[in-house]
Amino acid sequence: MEHDIFRALADPTRRTIFERLANGSMNASALRQGMDISQPAMSQHLAVLRKARLVREQREGRFVNYEVDPDGLALIVQWLAKYRAYWPTRIDALKLLLKDMDQ
Amino acid sequence: MEHDIFRALADPTRRTIFERLANGSMNASALRQGMDISQPAMSQHLAVLRKARLVREQREGRFVNYEVDPDGLALIVQWLAKYRAYWPTRIDALKLLLKDMDQ
DNA sequence: ACATCACATAAGCACGCACTTATGTGATTT
């Protein structure tokens, strides 16, 4: 399962898909816009992201709406937490993170 | 670079190596103990982890000591920060993280 | 100096993976 996540994110196309979904959920056809990717390829990528729990589907008629699944991200956070002793303490990303989570 | 990281972590053997180094830095030979992996394979895995900045080397005589490189982890945190809007707010891992970072 | 040790690199191979084309499935439209 942790394996599924890292394997899913190892592909740049899937990271792009995930990033696009993070900016708003949409269906598979909409996801293809401006991505130069075939319909089966998109479907296969979404299947991999689904298995990794990075993305979840929501049937709406004959469309399938896709959205970010927090479970996958939670598992990455969990994995990262194991190594928090090595996290640099002063980097901007971390400060950003802290600021955002404080409120 | 972010690509190098996810690709590096996509392999279970490399994740194991990384985890072992997180529990204490050591040289390549010591890393092989109990892992049933050839010397060249280990060397190649370490090269991939190095390129991803997840690990860094420190020559000591004819030994090469390996340790976790915080830079790689920082990049993952940075990547994760982009999706913090989707992080679940009540999971244990997150609470653990916060508690540890507060002090 | 030579041998040996710790590790890196080279080259070849088998397997996994991302793609393709073709076809299947279930819902909507007319």
Add this chain to the structure above:
DNA sequence: AAATCACATAAGTGCGTGCTTATGTGATGT
């Protein structure tokens, strides 16, 4: 009910990747 649409699945293919064996390199030991 027949056609069309949105998407999934099947099967085949080329390439990347992780392994192997063989060899190179640089440091230590005798």
